[in-house]
Amino acid sequence: MTSLAPTTPWTAGAKDDYRDCPVTTLKVDMHSERLIIANAVMAVVTLTLGGIAALLIALTRWQAIHLLPAAWFYRLLTLHGIDMLVAWIVFFEMAGLHFGSTVLLNARHAAPKLAWTGFGMMTVGGLMANAVVLIDPNSSVMFSAYVPLKAHPLFYLSYILFAVGALITVITFFINIVTAKREGVLKGSLPLVVFGLMTAAILATYTLLEGAAAIVPAFFWSLGILKTYDPGIYRNFFWGFGHPAQQVNLAAMVSIWYALAQMTVGIRPVNEKFSRLAFILYLFFINLGSAHHLLVDPGLSFAWKAVNTSYAMYLAVLGSMMHAFSIPAALEIALRAKGHRKGLFGWLRNAPWAEPGFSSLVLSMFLFGWIGGVTGVTIGTEQINMLVHNTLRLPGHFHATVVSGTTLAFMGFTYYVIPLIFRKELKLKSWAKWQPYVFGFGMLLTSLGMIASGLQGVARRNWDITFAGVVPGTVEITLAIFGIGAVLAVIGGIMYVTIVLVSILTGPRLEASNLLLLTGTHNPIIDSTKLTDHQMEDKQNQPKGALTLVFIFLVWFAVYYFTNWWLLGRTWFIN
Amino acid sequence: MPENKKDEEPQPIGQKIFDNIWLLFVLSLLISTVLYNVWGIIDLMNVPFAK
Amino acid sequence: MLAPEKNWWKPMGRLEKTWLTVALVWCIFLTVMMPLWYFYGKQNVPTETYRTTPADYAAKVNAFVEQYTVGKDEATGFPIVAAPAGSDIYLRASTWQWYPVLQLEKGQEYRLHISSMDLQHGFSLQPVNINLQVIPGYDYVATITPTSSGDFTIVCNEYCFVGHHTMVGKIIVK
Numbered sequence: 001m002t003s004l005a006p007t008t009p010w011t012a013g014a015k016d017d018y019r020d021c022p023v024t025t026l027k028v029d030m031h032s033e034r035l036i037i038a039n040a041v042m043a044v045v046t047l048t049l050g051g052i053a054a055l056l057i058a059l060t061r062w063q064a065i066h067l068l069p070a071a072w073f074y075r076l077l078t079l080h081g082i083d084m085l086v087a088w089i090v091f092f093e094m095a096g097l098h099f100g101s102t103v104l105l106n107a108r109h110a111a112p113k114l115a116w117t118g119f120g121m122m123t124v125g126g127l128m129a130n131a132v133v134l135i136d137p138n139s140s141v142m143f144s145a146y147v148p149l150k151a152h153p154l155f156y157l158s159y160i161l162f163a164v165g166a167l168i169t170v171i172t173f174f175i176n177i178v179t180a181k182r183e184g185v186l187k188g189s190l191p192l193v194v195f196g197l198m199t200a201a202i203l204a205t206y207t208l209l210e211g212a213a214a215i216v217p218a219f220f221w222s223l224g225i226l227k228t229y230d231p232g233i234y235r236n237f238f239w240g241f242g243h244p245a246q247q248v249n250l251a252a253m254v255s256i257w258y259a260l261a262q263m264t265v266g267i268r269p270v271n272e273k274f275s276r277l278a279f280i281l282y283l284f285f286i287n288l289g290s291a292h293h294l295l296v297d298p299g300l301s302f303a304w305k306a307v308n309t310s311y312a313m314y315l316a317v318l319g320s321m322m323h324a325f326s327i328p329a330a331l332e333i334a335l336r337a338k339g340h341r342k343g344l345f346g347w348l349r350n351a352p353w354a355e356p357g358f359s360s361l362v363l364s365m366f367l368f369g370w371i372g373g374v375t376g377v378t379i380g381t382e383q384i385n386m387l388v389h390n391t392l393r394l395p396g397h398f399h400a401t402v403v404s405g406t407t408l409a410f411m412g413f414t415y416y417v418i419p420l421i422f423r424k425e426l427k428l429k430s431w432a433k434w435q436p437y438v439f440g441f442g443m444l445l446t447s448l449g450m451i452a453s454g455l456q457g458v459a460r461r462n463w464d465i466t467f468a469g470v471v472p473g474t475v476e477i478t479l480a481i482f483g484i485g486a487v488l489a490v491i492g493g494i495m496y497v498t499i500v501l502v503s504i505l506t507g508p509r510l511e512a513s514n515l516l517l518l519t520g521t522h523n524p525i526i527d528s529t530k531l532t533d534h535q536m537e538d539k540q541n542q543p544k545g546a547l548t549l550v551f552i553f554l555v556w557f558a559v560y561y562f563t564n565w566w567l568l569g570r571t572w573f574i575n
Numbered sequence: 576m577p578e579n580k581k582d583e584e585p586q587p588i589g590q591k592i593f594d595n596i597w598l599l600f601v602l603s604l605l606i607s608t609v610l611y612n613v614w615g616i617i618d619l620m621n622v623p624f625a626k
Numbered sequence: 627m628l629a630p631e632k633n634w635w636k637p638m639g640r641l642e643k644t645w646l647t648v649a650l651v652w653c654i655f656l657t658v659m660m661p662l663w664y665f666y667g668k669q670n671v672p673t674e675t676y677r678t679t680p681a682d683y684a685a686k687v688n689a690f691v692e693q694y695t696v697g698k699d700e701a702t703g704f705p706i707v708a709a710p711a712g713s714d715i716y717l718r719a720s721t722w723q724w725y726p727v728l729q730l731e732k733g734q735e736y737r738l739h740i741s742s743m744d745l746q747h748g749f750s751l752q753p754v755n756i757n758l759q760v761i762p763g764y765d766y767v768a769t770i771t772p773t774s775s776g777d778f779t780i781v782c783n784e785y786c787f788v789g790h791h792t793m794v795g796k797i798i799v800k
Contacts, residue, residue, distance in 0.1 A: 071788055104627055142785050146746045148762065149787065177596070189594050189634065193627045202600050206607055231746055231761050232619045240612055259627050272634035274642050276593050283599050287607035291615070297759045298675040298766035299622045300615060305671065306660045308611050314653035321649040329641065382660050382671055389757040390748045390783035457752040459783035463791045468752065468781045525627065537639075547641050554652060565659070568669050571754050573735075573771035575670040587635040625676035625686075625765055 005511055010108045018108065021420065023512045024525060028421070031112035032102040036095045036421050038119055040414070041504075043091035046126055047407075048497055050083030055490045058446070062483025063466065063476055070463045074140040077461060079133050081143025085245065085402065086162060087126040092410050093200065093252045094122070094169045099421075100197035100255070101176035105186050110179035111172040118172065121165025129158035142461060144242065147218055147234040156219035159211065163241075167208040173201045192269050192276065193262075196255030199279045204248045206287055210240030232299055236290075243290040246402060251282055253368070253406040254323050256413050257361055263416060263515060264358040265351065266524030267330035268531045270543070275326050281319030285311040292376075295385040305382045317377055324369050325550045329543035336541040337531060344545045352519040356432045360412025363440035368405030371447055372397060374557045384564045387571070390461075392482075393454025396447045403489075404443040411496050412436055418503050419512040426517055427503045431495050433518055439492025445485025452478035672758070672768040680743045683718065683765060690716040691726050699727040699796065706798065714739060714767075717780075717795075719747040719760045721787060724780045724795025732775040732799050738768045748784030751797065757783060775799040 007017035007030060018027045053076040059067040068076065102109045109115065132139050132155045139151040177198070180186035190198060214237035220226040258275070261267045269275050291308030294300055311317060335347035352358045375397040379388040388394060418426050426432060456475050458465050465471055465479075515523050535541060592598065638646070664670055690707065697706040706727045709715050711734035718725045720743035730736060740749055740760050747760040754774070758766065780795035 070791065074785070074788060074790075140788075146784070148745050149785075174596075187629075188632055189590070189630055191627055191629050198596065202603050205600070206604050209604075210612075230619070230763065232764065233616060235761075236612060236615045236619070240607075244607070262627050269630075271636060271638050271642055272630050273589070273593075273636060274638055274646075280593065280599065283603040284606050287603070288611050290611055294615070294759075296671055296757060298672075298761055298764040299619045300673070301618050302664060302671070302673055304614050304618050306664075308615070310657050310660065312606075312610070313657045317656075318646075318649055318653050321652075322646065325642070325645045377656065381656075383663050383667065383669055386669065386671060386757055387755050389759065390750065391755070391757060455755075457750065457755045457781070459748070459750055459781050461785040461790070462781075462783065465791070467791050468794055469779050529628065543641060547645060550645060551648075554648070557652075561656075565663070569667070571669055571756055572751075572773050573668040574756060575668075575672060575769050584633055586633060590633065590635040593635075622675050622677050622764065625678045625682065 016108060016112070021103075021512070023420065023515050023523065026103050027106045029102050029107075029109045031109040031115070032098050033421055035098045035109070035112070035115050035119065036417070039091045039095035039098070040417060040421075042119075042123055042126070043088050043095065044497060044500055046083045046087035046091060047493070049130060050080050050088055051490060051493045051497075053077070053080035053083065054486060054493075058483050058486030058490075060463065061479055063464070063471075063479055065483065066464065071137065071140070073463045074142075074461075075133060075137075078140045078142050079130060082129050082133065083126075085143055085242075086129075086159075089249055089402070089406060089410070090162075090166055090245075091122065091126075093204070093248065094119070094166065095417075096197060096252055096256070097169060097173040097201060100194045101173045101180075104191060104194050105177070105180050107176060107180035107183075107185045109172075109176060111175045114168055114175070115172045118165045118168035121161050121168065123165075125158045125160070125162030125165060128154060128161065132158060144238060145218065146238075147221065147229045147231050150222055153219060153222045156215050156222055159215045160219060163208045163211045163215070166204065170201050170204050170208070173198075192272060193255050193259045195276055196251055196258065196279055199283055200248045200251035200255065202283055203244055203251055203287065207241055207244040207248055210237055210244065214238040214241055232297065235294060235297065239290040239293040240287070243292060244287045246398070247282065247286045247289065249402060249406040250286070250320070251279065253364065253409045254279075256409045257323070257327050257365060260357045260361040260409070260412060261327055261331055262528050263524055264355050264361065264519075265331050265334050266527035266531070267327075267334045268528050268536060270326055270329050270333065270536070274322060278319040278322035278326070281315050281322075284315070286316035286319070288312060289316065289380065292380040292385070295380070295382050296389045302382070309380050309382055314377070317373075320369075320373060321550070324365070324553065325546060327365065328546035328549060332543040332546045333536055333541045334528070334531060337535045337538070341540055344548055347545060352516075354433050355516060355519040356415045356436055357412050357517070359433075360408050360436040360440075363436050364405050364409040364412070367400055367408070367440060367444060367447075370553060370556060371444070372401030372405050374560050375451065376401060377557075378561050378564050381561075381564070384568055386574070387564070387568055388454065390459060391454035392450045392458045392460050395460050396450030396454055399443060399450065400447040404440060404447065408436060408440055408443070411439065414496070414500060415517060416515070418500065419510075419517075422504050423509050423511060424503050425507055425510050426499070427506065428499045429518055431499050435492055435495040435499065438495060439489055442485050442488030442490070442492050446482055446489055447485075449478050449480070449482025449485055453482060672766060674767040674769075676765040676767070677763060678741060678765040680762060683741045684743065686739070687716045687718045687725065690714070695726075696729065702727070702796075709736070711735060713737065717749075718743060719749070719782070720744055722782070722789035722793035724782075724793065727796045727798065729798045729800065730772050732772050735769060735771045738770050739765050740768065741765045745786045746784050747782050747786055747793070750781040750783040752779045752781055754778060759784065772799040
């Protein structure tokens with residue numbers, strides 16, 4: 001692999017090399033560069049597989065089209081879950097962990113061999129899972145593989161390989177940080193973005209250990225070595241893996257939000273203590289949300305359900321609400337300091353909406369918070385969950401969080417990874433300008449269509465809802481909205497993959513010369529270092545607009561929440 | 576801004592706690608495992624047999 | 627993305643404190659809603675559960691059907707079973723059917739038992755939209771009172787392999 005910039009050994013006689021990034025002045029360890037590239041490539045490959053499945057599935061649930069036969073629908077639905085929730089997003093996060101523990105700390109990668117082993121296991125596990133599901137008709141068990149549904153032993157083995165590989169990568173993240181501290185490269189606290197990624201890494205450790213606890217016995221059960229496996233216990237451990245995996249996505253996404261905000265607008269965190277406290281609330285309480293999947297399960301007490309589903313008094317939700325103010329507030333202060341002070345929202349109107357990193361940031365925050373977050377907390381309320389469990393409202397919620405939220409933010413961030421790490425010029429820039437909007441709007445319709453269908457009782461993971469009897473015309477409409485939204489989102493996904501492939505496969509290797517892609521030659525990261533304490537505290541720069549936005553959000557939250565209690569009150573009595 | 580003076584001040588205890596990776600790691604895993612896994616499985620183990 | 631200043635532990639600004647307080651109050655309110663509804667609401671998640679085996683549960687279902695059959699459902703050929711108010715009534719989930727067809731009276735209370743013979747299933751009562759998880763080995767008891775009458779559909783909403791979407795049952799409320 002030829003490198004343009006001259007590389008320098010970390011110490012005399014060392015075998016590894018680094019280069020100096022001309023745009024950010026950060027040191028990039030060549031091991032990190034290669035590891036980030038490898039993980040990013042596998043991320044996009046698995047996203048593409050999952051995206052093809054997504055299109056075919058959506059065109060099947062859109063009753064008017066009803067494309068696939070039943071067996072293929074269930075098979076591709078299994079694949080879609082695995083490729084998106086397990087493969088795409090975790091590969092991207094591993095790239096982020098390598099980036100955060102080395103490049104952002106100006107530190108060397110202290111465990112490249114271990115990291116490559118992890119990557120190898122993840123790749124073998126991910127590809128094997130795809131192969132098993134495509135080849136073995138009995139392995140269409142959905143990503144959740146609920147015991148006593150039994151898949152081929154290789155299905156469970158592929159999960160185990162992937163999870164162990166990811167855990168090894170997470171361990172290298174910690175090795176890098178400890179090494180940087182020990183070698184005096186990291187003095188003082190971690191930068192906020194790295195602190196957030198560290199939160200993700202800690203949550204990922206719990207996630208992957210839980211995955212082992214769920215899947216390893218399932219593997220032996222599929223071989224006949226373990227005679228019985230209580231489904232209730234499986235569900236406890238599986239969702240101890242499955243939901244925290246989403247919290248890893250949340251922590252990583254929020255970290256990327258702070259990064260994108262600094263890269264496109266040049267923010268300074270309003271208050272480090274405030275933001276870090278929010279991440280710590282995630283660390284302590286967010287894994288308890290695994291209980292969301294078990295709220296209408298037999299055998300579990302009211303107290304357990306209430307305490308866990310509320311993330312211990314909703315303290316983890318508080319963490320999210322804190323970031324929901326902190327990031328827009330930082331954007332507002334930075335933009336007001338530049339002179340955009342007209343009215344309550346002049347700063348927002350003058351923000352760089354044409355910059356893909358900014359539009360993906362804002363759309364991701366809005367869709368994640370207003371749709372994903374509000375629906376999540378509401379349907380995670382113990383009693384309200386009876387109206388929701390396993391209806392299409394559930395995928396409606398999590399597509400707003402994982403796809404409109406995390407995936408969209410990751411897509412936006414990729415556009416900067418390409419010039420800065422792949423060291424290729426970003427092509428199809430006009431596509432990149434529009435892609436977040438196309439994808440975001442498509443996913444908005446998808447989520448709304450699913451939620452509206454679920455409110456009418458349409459089941460998830462169901463090939464054909466007409467078997468349930470007379471299906472009201474309104475269901476046909478809402479499923480069509482879901483279908484149309486999905487097609488639009490897939491177009492947005494195709495745009496993303498095309499931009500990425502064309503950029504990395506064509507054209508010469510080129511050192512990046514500009515941070516922003518479309519909105520200027522200034523360097524927002526350098527600008528952020530010039531924001532003075534005085535400017536941050538200046539009365540004219542205070543984030544009243546951001547505060548207004550979060551208050552409006554709270555009103556919307558309350559309306560949605562109370563509507564659901566009202567709906568519950570109208571059903572049969574049950575206890 | 577008296578930068579030198581600031582740098583000589585000891586780190587606030589809150590900052591030290593927020594910076595302690597291992598403390599955060601252990602508490603995170605402990606709270607999750609006890610409140611969600613252990614308590615949940617105890618509930619399941621206590622389900623009585625049908626009469 | 628860059629290193630913070632050496633001592634970054636600073637007091638929060640006025641706007642941060644305002645939002646933090648408001649958000650915390652909302653969180654406390656959310657927390658209180660669940661126990662409040664537990665004590666005062668009429669719709670709560672059932673908790674009564676017993677361990678059972680498919681064989682034992684099937685025996686209970688059959689005894690129940692034998693005792694209270696009042697007719698036969700034309701569509702499925704399954705018995706229509708009507709027990710008096712206050713009774714234990716039984717529903718059996720298996721791939722891919724709900725057995726038997728239950729007949730209830732509006733405004734009366736029943737103890738509905740649900741379990742599975744084989745895989746996990748989802749009890750989804752439509753259009754009432756009440757959803758519960760059905761797990762083999764667990765007899766889940768829901769004390770229900772129908773507040774509307776008519777023919778209601780039970781849709782299975784937990785994926786149970788290739789015939790999943792055909793798994794549809796019926797409850798009649800007079």
